[in-house]
Amino acid sequence: xxxxxxxxxxxxxxxxxxxxxxxxxxxxxxxxxxxxxxxxxxxxxxxxxxxxxxxxxxxxxxxxxxxxxxxxxxxxxxxxxxxxxxxxxxxxxxxxxxxxxxxxxxxxxxxxxxxxxxxxxxxxxxxxxxxxxxxxxxxxxxxxxxxxxxxxxxxxxxxxxxxxxxxxxxxxxxxxxxxxxxxxxxxxxxxxxxxxxxxxxxxxxxxxxxxxxxxxxxxxxxxxxxxxx
Amino acid sequence: xxxxxxxxxxxxxxxxxxxxxxxxxxxxxxxxxxxxxxxxxxxxxxxxxxxxxxxxxxxxxxxxxxxxxxxxxxxxxxxxxxxxxxxxxxxxxxxxxxxxxxxxxxxxxxxxxxxxxxxxxxxxxxxxxxxxxxxxxxxxxxxxxxxxxxxxxxxxxxxxxxxxxxxxxxxxxxxxxxxxxxxxxxxxxxxxxxxxxxxxxxxxxxxxxxxxxxxxxxxxxxxxxxxxxxxxxxxxxxxxxxxxxxxxxxxxxxxxxxxxxxxxxxxxxxxxxxxxxxxxxxxxxxxxxxxxxxxxxxxxxxxxxxxxxxxxxxxxxxxxxxxxxxxxxxxxxxxxxxxxxxxxxxxxxxxxxxxxxxxxxxxxxxxxxxxxxxxxxxxxxxxxxxxxxxxxxxxxxxxxxxxxxxxxxxxxxxxxx
Numbered sequence: 001x002x003x004x005x006x007x008x009x010x011x012x013x014x015x016x017x018x019x020x021x022x023x024x025x026x027x028x029x030x031x032x033x034x035x036x037x038x039x040x041x042x043x044x045x046x047x048x049x050x051x052x053x054x055x056x057x058x059x060x061x062x063x064x065x066x067x068x069x070x071x072x073x074x075x076x077x078x079x080x081x082x083x084x085x086x087x088x089x090x091x092x093x094x095x096x097x098x099x100x101x102x103x104x105x106x107x108x109x110x111x112x113x114x115x116x117x118x119x120x121x122x123x124x125x126x127x128x129x130x131x132x133x134x135x136x137x138x139x140x141x142x143x144x145x146x147x148x149x150x151x152x153x154x155x156x157x158x159x160x161x162x163x164x165x166x167x168x169x170x171x172x173x174x175x176x177x178x179x180x181x182x183x184x185x186x187x188x189x190x191x192x193x194x195x196x197x198x199x200x201x202x203x204x205x206x207x208x209x210x211x212x213x214x215x216x217x218x219x220x221x222x223x224x225x226x227x228x229x
Numbered sequence: 230x231x232x233x234x235x236x237x238x239x240x241x242x243x244x245x246x247x248x249x250x251x252x253x254x255x256x257x258x259x260x261x262x263x264x265x266x267x268x269x270x271x272x273x274x275x276x277x278x279x280x281x282x283x284x285x286x287x288x289x290x291x292x293x294x295x296x297x298x299x300x301x302x303x304x305x306x307x308x309x310x311x312x313x314x315x316x317x318x319x320x321x322x323x324x325x326x327x328x329x330x331x332x333x334x335x336x337x338x339x340x341x342x343x344x345x346x347x348x349x350x351x352x353x354x355x356x357x358x359x360x361x362x363x364x365x366x367x368x369x370x371x372x373x374x375x376x377x378x379x380x381x382x383x384x385x386x387x388x389x390x391x392x393x394x395x396x397x398x399x400x401x402x403x404x405x406x407x408x409x410x411x412x413x414x415x416x417x418x419x420x421x422x423x424x425x426x427x428x429x430x431x432x433x434x435x436x437x438x439x440x441x442x443x444x445x446x447x448x449x450x451x452x453x454x455x456x457x458x459x460x461x462x463x464x465x466x467x468x469x470x471x472x473x474x475x476x477x478x479x480x481x482x483x484x485x486x487x488x489x490x491x492x493x494x495x496x497x498x499x500x501x502x503x504x505x506x507x508x509x510x511x512x513x514x515x516x517x518x519x520x521x522x523x524x525x526x527x528x529x530x531x532x533x534x535x536x537x538x539x540x541x542x543x544x545x546x547x548x549x550x551x552x553x554x555x556x557x558x559x560x561x562x563x564x565x566x567x568x569x570x571x572x573x574x575x576x577x578x579x580x581x582x583x584x585x586x587x588x589x590x591x592x593x594x595x596x597x598x599x600x601x602x603x604x605x606x607x608x609x610x611x612x613x614x615x616x617x618x619x620x621x622x623x624x625x626x627x628x629x630x631x632x633x634x635x636x637x638x639x640x641x642x643x644x645x646x
Contacts (some may be wrong), residue, residue: 026558052641055543056637057543057639057640057641058641059486078547078548081542081545081546081547081548082545082547084543084544084545085544085546085547086545089544090540090543092540092644096536096537096540098247098253098537098540098541099537100247100250100251100254101243101247103247105243105246109243109541109544110544110545111245113544113545113546113550114545146540157544161545221459223621
């Protein structure tokens with residue numbers, strides 16, 4: 001399997017406070033195409049920081065993040081924005097949908113940024129909405145969708161641009177068991193059907209159970225890397 | 230509003246859609262800003278319209294009563310109005326001028342300073358010798374007659390004076406006035422004239438200084454050579470053509486001084502151009518104040534939407550598109566208010582431009598400056614275009630500061646807000 005993401009001796013040290021915080025402390029890790037992996041650990045172990053570094057939302061203090069053979073930590077901010085747009089999908093804990101746009105408009109928002117045509121947008125969103133099972137709610141705004149439905153739209157948005165991989169930060173934290181189960185089923189199916197690579201930062205046991213690989217973090221270091229059969 | 234909403238919803242541009250819908254996320258706040266822009270623009274446009282209307286009225290009155298569009302003089306005459314500085318062969322000149330299709334009418338005048346006296350008092354005046362029929366086609370003093378007529382009797386030695394002069398000299402219709410002045414040779418001369426008509430224009434200063442007699446009679450008293458005059462007044466078909474017409478006539482008659490109304494009465498030009506400048510300054514100040522209000526609103530918006538902005542920057546919206554998104558919203562806010570302000574101003578100007586606003590209660594002072602006591606607000610298409618451009622510019626400029634604030638956000642931190 002081809003390596004999609006790789007980190008080499010990755011460090012992120014916060015020095016804003018009096019106490020130096022080593023949020024990521026020398027991580028060497030790689031994810032392959034089509035993986036469905038979870039980065040887990042207690043609060044403050046560096047999960048979100050690692051995810052932000054992998055997604056180019058933050059820059060490392062030292063070390064590198066290599067995606068498809070390119071060290072993205074050396075990118076200018078402008079190049080990084082373009083790179084994120086075309087290669088990375090994000091799913092956030094609080095869904096973060098744009099309240100004034102409908103479910104469809106939210107999902108195709110990223111395709112507008114990519115200057116895709118109306119026909120391209122329609123075809124892709126129709127396909128994704130069938131997959132996430134919220135047909136009939138396309139023209140509804142987020143405020144009138146349940147948490148589970150909103151997160152499904154957020155997943156559709158993350159996948160709309162056909163990214164190299166999807167980073168999901170605590171995507172199930174605000175969902176009940178039923179919605180979590182349904183969402184994870186959808187993500188697993190998309191992982192298999194679209195060969196989309198999913199990397200979660202989570203401490204949700206339900207996600208950990210479904211993940212094919214679980215990376216355990218503690219104090220900014222990988223303490224265990226488990227690949228399930 | 231529903232039609233606009235439907236049209237915007239059907240637009241392909243997600244940015245415009247978002248901007249429009251975002252405006253209505255906080256209806257009260259947006260309505261307050263829109264109202265501020267509406268009232269501000271209306272206030273500015275209405276005041277400018279009134280000011281402009283007054284000035285145009287004043288210019289129109291001045292052109293209609295005396296100045297006309299173009300005047301031709303002996304080059305030395307305007308310096309001291311000495312009667313010896315004449316235009317020769319006036320008939321020939323007038324014939325040539327009238328041949329131009331852009332010319333509506335021409336009249337010739339004899340002018341001299343003198344003293345108008347009655348048993349009661351004496352007043353220094355400008356004595357205008359006119360050819361009544363030709364003058365009627367150029368100026369409208371005949372239309373301002375309040376008593377008597379404008380040389381309709383055909384009798385000799387008749388004078389038309391203003392109400393103001395009549396009051397000063399304590400005369401009525403058919404009263405006699407003795408007018409004295411220096412003739413062509415510098416000798417003191419004069420004659421007695423009977424009041425045939427009394428006029429009143431909106432310019433009390435003009436009224437206090439001008440009386441009219443027949444040119445032929447004045448020429449005789451002044452002992453002027455045949456076929457001469459001090460002034461040839463030209464009325465054009467189109468007032469906007471004054472400048473090229475002046476140039477053309479100056480080339481045609483290089484030995485004389487040809488001037489447009491704006492050179493004859495620089496005060497008219499100054500007031501007229503000052504009004505245009507005032508619109509610019511006035512609206513500029515209003516737009517600046519409104520710009521600050523919009524900036525303040527947009528800063529609140531940015532603060533409220535930190536998380537949302539963090540998300541869209543995280544997923545790949547670049548700086549230019551963030552600027553465009555905020556600019557659309559800011560400009561739309563300004564445009565909605567601007568459109569309403571302009572609409573109200575158009576209705577106001579249209580209605581009161583026709584009906585007029587009577588300010589006769591306070592108009593006495595205005596009249597001495599040549600302003601009418603009934604104001605007719607006037608705004609031209611170019612004024613509205615200027616204001617529309619200013620509104621757009623305000624929207625764009627007002628979006629810069631909030632955008633800078635938005636772009637300073639770090640997406641990862643903003644999402645966690």
